[in-house]
Structures are given as C-alpha cells and as structure tokens.
Amino acid sequence: MKYLPLVLAGLLRKKPRTLLTLLSVAAAFALFGMLDAVRVAFTAPETATGIDRLIVSSRLSLTQTLPSSYLARIASVPGVAGVAHADWFGGIYQDPKNFFPNIAVSDNYLTLHPEYELPPAQQQAFLKTRTGAIVGAALAERFGWRLGDKIPLQGALYPNKDGTDRWLLDLVGIYRVGDAQLRGLERQLLFRYAYFDEGRTLGEGTVGWFTVRVADPRQADRVAQAIDRQFANSAFETTARSERDFQRSFAQQIGDIGLIVTAIMAAVFFTLLLLTGNTMAQAIRERIPELAVLKTIGFSNRAVLLLVMAESVTLLVLGGLAGLVMARLALPVISEATSGQLDVVMATRSWLLGGVLMVAIGLIVGLPPALKAMRLRIVDALAGR
Amino acid sequence: MDVPAPTPIGEPLVMIRGVSKVYTRGRERLEVLHGVDLDIPAGDFLALMGPSGSGKSTLLNMIAGLDVPSAGTLHVAGQRIDRLSETALARWRAANVGFVFQFYNLLPALSAQRNVELPLLLTRLSAARRRRNAAIALRLVGLADRAGHKPAELSGGQQQRVAIARAIVSDPTLLVCDEPTGDLDRHSAEEVLALLQRLNREHGKTMIMVTHDPKAAEFAKRVLHLDKGVLVEASEAPASGP
Ligand SMILES: Nc1ncnc2c1ncn2[C@@H]1O[C@H](COP(=O)(O)OP(=O)(O)O)[C@@H](O)[C@H]1O
Numbered sequence: 001m002k003y004l005p006l007v008l009a010g011l012l013r014k015k016p017r018t019l020l021t022l023l024s025v026a027a028a029f030a031l032f033g034m035l036d037a038v039r040v041a042f043t044a045p046e047t048a049t050g051i052d053r054l055i056v057s058s059r060l061s062l063t064q065t066l067p068s069s070y071l072a073r074i075a076s077v078p079g080v081a082g083v084a085h086a087d088w089f090g091g092i093y094q095d096p097k098n099f100f101p102n103i104a105v106s107d108n109y110l111t112l113h114p115e116y117e118l119p120p121a122q123q124q125a126f127l128k129t130r131t132g133a134i135v136g137a138a139l140a141e142r143f144g145w146r147l148g149d150k151i152p153l154q155g156a157l158y159p160n161k162d163g164t165d166r167w168l169l170d171l172v173g174i175y176r177v178g179d180a181q182l183r184g185l186e187r188q189l190l191f192r193y194a195y196f197d198e199g200r201t202l203g204e205g206t207v208g209w210f211t212v213r214v215a216d217p218r219q220a221d222r223v224a225q226a227i228d229r230q231f232a233n234s235a236f237e238t239t240a241r242s243e244r245d246f247q248r249s250f251a252q253q254i255g256d257i258g259l260i261v262t263a264i265m266a267a268v269f270f271t272l273l274l275l276t277g278n279t280m281a282q283a284i285r286e287r288i289p290e291l292a293v294l295k296t297i298g299f300s301n302r303a304v305l306l307l308v309m310a311e312s313v314t315l316l317v318l319g320g321l322a323g324l325v326m327a328r329l330a331l332p333v334i335s336e337a338t339s340g341q342l343d344v345v346m347a348t349r350s351w352l353l354g355g356v357l358m359v360a361i362g363l364i365v366g367l368p369p370a371l372k373a374m375r376l377r378i379v380d381a382l383a384g385r
Numbered sequence: 386m387d388v389p390a391p392t393p394i395g396e397p398l399v400m401i402r403g404v405s406k407v408y409t410r411g412r413e414r415l416e417v418l419h420g421v422d423l424d425i426p427a428g429d430f431l432a433l434m435g436p437s438g439s440g441k442s443t444l445l446n447m448i449a450g451l452d453v454p455s456a457g458t459l460h461v462a463g464q465r466i467d468r469l470s471e472t473a474l475a476r477w478r479a480a481n482v483g484f485v486f487q488f489y490n491l492l493p494a495l496s497a498q499r500n501v502e503l504p505l506l507l508t509r510l511s512a513a514r515r516r517r518n519a520a521i522a523l524r525l526v527g528l529a530d531r532a533g534h535k536p537a538e539l540s541g542g543q544q545q546r547v548a549i550a551r552a553i554v555s556d557p558t559l560l561v562c563d564e565p566t567g568d569l570d571r572h573s574a575e576e577v578l579a580l581l582q583r584l585n586r587e588h589g590k591t592m593i594m595v596t597h598d599p600k601a602a603e604f605a606k607r608v609l610h611l612d613k614g615v616l617v618e619a620s621e622a623p624a625s626g627p
C-alpha cells in the first residue's frame with residue numbers, strides 16, 4: 001500500500017498520455033460490457049429452470065391458436081404432470097411505444113412456472129380477483145405502478161364485449177425473477193385467462209399455447225412425441241418442444257450473436273493489447289533513469305518488477321472499470337429505447353469476466369517492460385548506456 | 386543522524402585491496418582499474434579527481450555496492466561486499482549508502498517530500514515517521530518550505546539539495562556523490578558543496594565525491610587522483626571553503 005504513490009507517480013508522469021490510454025481502455029471495456037450483455041440476452045439461458053417443461057403450439061404457426069379442449073387430452077398423456085396455457089394478448093398501455101408483453105394465463109400458470117416469485121398473499125389475491133393482473137418488478141418500476149393501481153389496456157387484437165377496446169385490470173401482485181438469466185421476464189404483465197376469455201368477441205374457447213410439465217425431464221422427448229401423435233391428422237395439429245429447444249430455435253433465427261460478439265471483442269482486445277503494450281513499453285523506456293535510481297536506493301529487482309506490473313494493472317483496471325460503468329449506465333437507455341424488447345442488462349458474469357480480462361491484459365502488457373526494468377543494470381542505466 | 390556509524394577500532398570504514406575491473410566487449414578486453422588499494426576512515430571527505438574515462442565512477446560504484454570488482458576485496462564497515470548477490474547488495478545499499486548524482490535523478494511526478502521519503506519505503510518505519518524524517522532532512526538542506534514542490538518547480542541547485550536530503554534521510558554509513566555539481570552554475574555548486582561539507586563536519590557523514598572540478602575538490606578533506614585506472618597521487622587539501 002505504501003508503494004501506491006509510486007505507482008500513481010508513474011501513471012501521472014505524462015498525464016495526457018495516461019488519460020488517452022485510460023480512455024481507449026475505457027472505450028474497449030464499455031464496448032465489452034454492452035456486447036456481452038447483448039450476447040447474454042441472445043444466448044438461450046442455460047438455466048435449470050424449464051428443463052422439465054414443453055411448449056405445445058400449433059404446427060402451422062406461432063400465431064395460430066389451439067382449442068382449449070386439448071387441455072384434458074394433453075393432461076391424459078402418460079408422463080404429463082401438469083398443463084397450463086397462455087395467450088398473447090398484445091394490449092397497448094397508453095401508447096404503442098410503451099410496448100411490453102402482456103399475456104392471459106390459466107390459473108395454474110404460476111404453479112408450473114416457479115421462476116415467478118410472488119408472495120403467497122398476492123398469489124391468493126390474483127386467483128380471487130377476476131380482473132387481477134401481476135407484473136414484474138422491472139415493469140412496475142418503469143411505469144411507477146403500485147399494488148391497487150388500475151391498469152387500462154387497449155385490446156389491439158381483442159375488442160371487449162362491452163363495445164369498447166378497453167380492458168381494465170387491477171394490479172394485485174408484483175413478482176420478481178431471481179434467476180439473472182431470466183430477468184427479462186420481469187418486464188411482463190400476466191392477467192387471468194378467465195377474464196380475457198369471457199370478455200373477448202373472437203376466438204373464444206381457444207388458447208395460444210400450452211405449457212406442459214413432464215414428470216421426468218429425461219422422458220421429455222418421448223412425451224412430446226406422444227402429445228403430437230395424439231393430435232395428428234386433426235384440424236389443429238400441434239408441435240410439442242422442450243422450452244429450451246423453443247428458445248434455442250428462436251435465438252438461432254437471429255443468427256449466432258454469441259459468435260459475432262466474441263469475434264468483435266477478440267479484435268477489440270487485440271488492438272487494446274497492442275496499444276497499451278506500446279504505451280507501457282514507451283513509458284518504461286522514458287523512465288529508465290528513474291527506475292535505476294530506485295534500484296540504486298535499494299529497491300530489489302522483484303520490487304521494481306512488481307512496481308511496473310502494478311502500474312500496468314492499475315491502468316487497465318481503472319480504465320476498465322470506467323468502461324464497465326459506462327456500459328452499465330448506457331444499457332438501461334438501450335433497453336428503454338427498444339421498449340425492453342432488447343432487454344440488455346449487465347450480468348454479474350460480465351463484471352467478473354471484465355475484471356478477469358482487465359487484470360489479465362494488465363499482466364500481459366506489463367510483463368515485458370517489467371522484465372526489462374528488472375534486468376536493468378544500474379551502472380549502465382546511470383551512465384546512459 | 387548525528388552519530389557516525391560504528392567501525393571496529395583501527396580499521397578504516399572503507400578498505401579496498403587489489404581491486405581491478407575488467408570490461409569485455411566482444412573480443413576487446415578493457416581493464417579500467419588496475420589493483421587499486423585505498424583506505425577511507427570514518428568521517429573522511431574524499432574527493433576523487435581525474436580525467437574523463439579514468440575509472441572514477443567505476444571505483445565509486447564499487448564502493449557503493451552498485452557494481453562488483455573483477456578481482457580484489459572490498460570491505461565497508463567491516464563487511465565484505467565484493468561477493469554479495471544482487472539482492473543482498475540491494476539490501477546492503479538501502480541500509481548503508483546514500484547517493485547523489487550529477488543529474489539529481491528525482492522522480493518528476495513526486496513532490497520533494499515524497500522523493501525524500503523514497504528510501505524510507507524500504508524500512509519498517511510508519512507513514513508518520515517517514516513523513517517526519519523526510520521533513521527533518523528537508524529542513525537540514527534548507528528546503529523545508531519547498532516540501533510540496535515538484536522537481537520541475539525547483540532550480541537545479543534546489544533539486545540537488547532535495548537529492549542530498551534523499552541521500553541522508555535513512556542515515557547511511559556512507560555518502561557517495563558522482564559529479565554532484567557537474568550540472569550546476571558556480572553559485573548553486575558552492576551552496577551544494579558547502580552543504581556537503583557541513584554534513585561531513587557537523588554530522589560526521591563519511592563522504593566520497595567524484596569531481597573533475599578543482600574548486601569543488603577544495604571542499605574535501607582529502608583529494609586523490611585516478612589516472613588510467615591507477616591512483617597516482619594523494620594530497621592533503623586545505624580543509625577550507627572559499
Ligand atoms: N559497462 C561498461 N562496459 C564497457 N566499458 C565501460 C563500462 N563502464 C565503464 N566503461 C569504460 O570504463 C572507463 C572508465 O569509465 P568511468 O569509470 O565511467 O570513468 P570516469 O567516471 O572517470 O569518467 C571508460 O573508458 C568507460 O568507457
């Protein structure tokens with residue numbers, strides 16, 4: 001710790017150069033922070049949540065509905081432990097710009113989706129209130145909603161039987177999603193299918209898709225085939241897929257974002273390596289007489305080596321942290337600008353990976369000049385040889 | 386810092402016997418020092434003179450533990466230092482030697498105070514002690530009021546006085562100065578030399594100074610001449626300033 005002023009003195013010796021280097025390090029890490037968030041957003045969550053669930057939708061298209069009478073028939077397929085269903089409502093809150101997913105769900109939906117963490121009392125209220133709705137904490141914060149608020153949705157796809165397109169919901173619950181990789185679910189609104197189905201003027205008695213819980217995840221494929229077989233050659237054929245496959249196929253439609261992001265980051269960090277490597281080499285070259293003085297005074301070879309390494313790591317960590325903070329501040333803006341459709345947040349993983357990268361690059365970049373400083377022969381350096 | 390380092394009675398502080406230094410560059414073999422014998426008693430102020438390239442710096446560097454001889458032995462304060470490892474020498478220098486160079490060699494980003502504190506970073510002293518000792522050393526060289534200044538904000542003479550404060554702050558056995566006035570104007574040079582003389586006379590510091598300036602050598606108690614790697618003549622200089 002007492003060497004800190006020495007490390008800082010090294011960095012402050014040429015302030016403009018240090019500042020420029022800090023800026024380029026910060027820019028690289030800001031880019032890293034944002035791109036890594038995008039990568040996380042587009043990577044199918046490798047979370048244990050949902051491995052025991054199937055999604056059963058129309059074989060024709062995602063927008064085609066299925067008869068609600070399928071519920072009992074799916075439930076009777078061996079290996080099925082539970083069935084819930086959901087409909088994409090597509091309602092608008094005040095302005096189309098305020099987009100967020102709002103979904104009409106069956107009463108047992110939360111039982112099959114334990115990732116929605118809702119206090120028991122609010123769960124009770126949801127099941128007791130005909131017009132009840134629950135929203136994720138992120139969405140509630142976005143619009144400043146509190147429990148007891150009335151939320152009017154404009155049924156863009158579904159007019160209401162009362163002759164308007166107004167659906168008035170009562171906010172009875174605010175859930176959280178603990179699993180960081182599923183945090184995007186906190187930007188949804190769920191309300192009750194019963195209220196939806198009795199109010200709508202078209203498509204009564206149908207549902208958007210079923211969520212099925214299988215008793216044994218290892219049997220998921222077999223159960224999925226059995227379900228599809230059940231409805232083969234009917235008017236409404238189905239596709240049953242594991243929830244993971246479903247998300248994966250969705251992600252693949254967008255392309256392998258992860259690979260692209262990794263390639264960009266590799267290029268950025270390679271450039272950063274060359275740039276800071278050059279800066280450090282130059283900085284140490286200019287300071288050879290000073291380093292010789294430190295060694296003259298009695299600083300050991302090891303101390304001089306560590307001093308230069310510490311300087312390099314400090315440079316990278318300061319710039320890197322500034323960059324990640326910049327990314328952290330920019331991401332909500334991006335999220336809002338896309339109305340939460342591109343739900344990018346800084347995952348703990350990004351901070352950790354970023355930290356590891358800072359230290360690693362700092363060490364790599366610092367090592368050559370540090371070795372040079374360590375091997376410096378005092379008498380030669382003092383004589384300018 | 387007023388007490389001279391203890392040395393066994395009858396033995397000089399620095400004892401040099403048969404010291405040679407050979408540099409080999411490729412096939413070329415350059416013998417810079419030829420079997421130098423020299424005793425320096427504690428409390429001495431020795432000026433080493435001689436033409437450029439005669440081996441003054443080489444000899445000084447070996448006395449100061451910055452370099453090791455090719456042959457011969459070197460004892461300082463009773464300890465043999467010509468066979469020490471690089472690490473051991475570094476530790477020995479930290480404890481025993483203060484350095485003053487021609488070009489001051491202060492760290493430009495550090496204040497005078499912090500520059501003077503540098504050698505103390507290698508000791509076990511607390512931060513408060515380090516600060517206090519550095520302040521005392523700065524007062525001794527007459528720069529207490531410049532403690533917060535960066536080297537660039539000081540004149541050459543002032544920078545050299547900060548360097549002297551840095552050299553004495555850890556109370557070394559021995560002070561070595563290589564052309565300490567080589568880069569200074571006459572007036573600043575005399576200030577610095579007077580300061581060195583005072584450190585020698587009033588504080589008992591043993592002082593070895595390389596210079597090619599006869600006026601500078603007048604401040605020493607003793608003058609030796611090196612010529613082509615041989616000590617040629619010893620003369621007692623009048624121990625007085627101008
Ligand atoms: N590391 C070295 N390699 C080769 N020659 C050296 C080295 N160090 C010093 N010399 C040579 O030794 C001679 C004496 O050098 P030095 O002691 O610096 O002289 P002075 O200080 O008296 O001017 C010079 O000729 C110099 O070139």
Ligand SMILES: [Mg+2]
Pocket residue numbers: 441442443563
């Ligand atoms: Mg010299």
